[in-house]
Amino acid sequence: xxxxxxxxxxxxxxxxxxxxxxxxxxxxxxxxxxxxxxxxxxxxxxxxxxxxxxxxxxxxxxxxxxxxxxxxxxxxxxxxxxxxxxxxxxxxxxxxxxxxxxxxxxxxxxxxxxxxxxxxxxxxxxxxxxxxxxxxxxxxxxxxxxxxxxxxxxxxxxxxxxxxxxxxxxxxxxxxxxxxxxxxxxxxxxxxxxxxxxxxxxxxxxxxxxxxxxxxxxxxxxxxxxxxxxxxxxxxxxxxxxxxxxxxxxxxxxxxxxxxxxxxxxxxxxxxxxxxxxxxxxxxxxxxxxxxxxx
Numbered sequence: 001x002x003x004x005x006x007x008x009x010x011x012x013x014x015x016x017x018x019x020x021x022x023x024x025x026x027x028x029x030x031x032x033x034x035x036x037x038x039x040x041x042x043x044x045x046x047x048x049x050x051x052x053x054x055x056x057x058x059x060x061x062x063x064x065x066x067x068x069x070x071x072x073x074x075x076x077x078x079x080x081x082x083x084x085x086x087x088x089x090x091x092x093x094x095x096x097x098x099x100x101x102x103x104x105x106x107x108x109x110x111x112x113x114x115x116x117x118x119x120x121x122x123x124x125x126x127x128x129x130x131x132x133x134x135x136x137x138x139x140x141x142x143x144x145x146x147x148x149x150x151x152x153x154x155x156x157x158x159x160x161x162x163x164x165x166x167x168x169x170x171x172x173x174x175x176x177x178x179x180x181x182x183x184x185x186x187x188x189x190x191x192x193x194x195x196x197x198x199x200x201x202x203x204x205x206x207x208x209x210x211x212x213x214x215x216x217x218x219x220x221x222x223x224x225x226x227x228x229x230x231x232x233x234x235x236x237x238x239x240x241x242x243x244x245x246x247x248x249x250x251x252x253x254x255x256x257x258x259x260x261x262x263x264x265x266x267x268x269x270x271x272x273x274x275x276x277x278x279x280x281x282x283x284x285x286x287x288x289x290x291x292x293x294x295x
Contacts, residue, residue: 004096010054016275017047023198026252036258046081049073058097063122065090070126080130088273096280104281119152180274194294206267207231213265
């Protein structure tokens with residue numbers, strides 16, 4: 001099979017963003033729940049905003065994809081809603097443009113190995129523009145420094161021990177493929193609805209890995225305690241059982257606060273990346289209507 005078309009990659013990126021925010025994930029912005037300063041409508045506009053950049057994926061570098069998408073998002077939505085999502089999607093999108101989607105994981109390894117210093121500079125410029133809470137250093141180099149002299153992969157490896165998104169670069173997107181994408185495939189094969197599958201993957205990831213955003217805004221122990229609560233929800237069946245759904249609702253109330261200190265934003269980014277990987281490797285434009293019917 002040929003590689004994915006730029007048009008399908010762009011559609012998949014936008015759809016993944018929409019599916020992520022449409023799912024009723026505890027603690028996140030959803031269509032029924034805003035978070036202080038962030039609103040559902042901003043995420044819809046952000047999903048639309050990234051389309052033009054991803055339509056040019058075959059002629060863009062990973063760094064350009066990230067920076068151009070962030071600039072469009074800031075222009076149209078006015079806030080940072082997706083820089084973490086873009087850090088996940090850009091290498092995956094570039095990989096999908098290079099090879100048969102069945103070989104996506106191998107293509108990702110190649111893309112990561114070929115990341116450049118310019119990719120790092122472009123990505124860091126995008127992060128500074130988006131200004132997410134706490135993302136200001138990568139150990140040996142301040143990301144606000146235009147004279148970054150390491151590749152994006154090298155920079156991510158330096159940060160992998162304290163940033164789960166960075167760890168994806170260092171591990172060939174292991175969590176995205178082995179937990180996120182694999183979970184979506186398994187749950188859908190079991191006959192679950194797509195919306196339930198997305199939330200269950202979210203809870204699975206959060207129960208597995210403490211959320212980086214929460215750790216930045218509070219501390220590592222708090223992030224671990226919230227992951228333990230997610231594990232308790234999963235122990236009751238997650239959103240696949242009535243008892244689990246009731247526990248998920250209580251969990252949402254527990255972590256939803258005005259300052260967004262306990263919003264598992266990094267986990268949401270990983271879910272969006274997992275959705276994108278699933279779409280480009282398992283679905284086609286022709287299969288989307290059937291997938292939507294399972295929401």
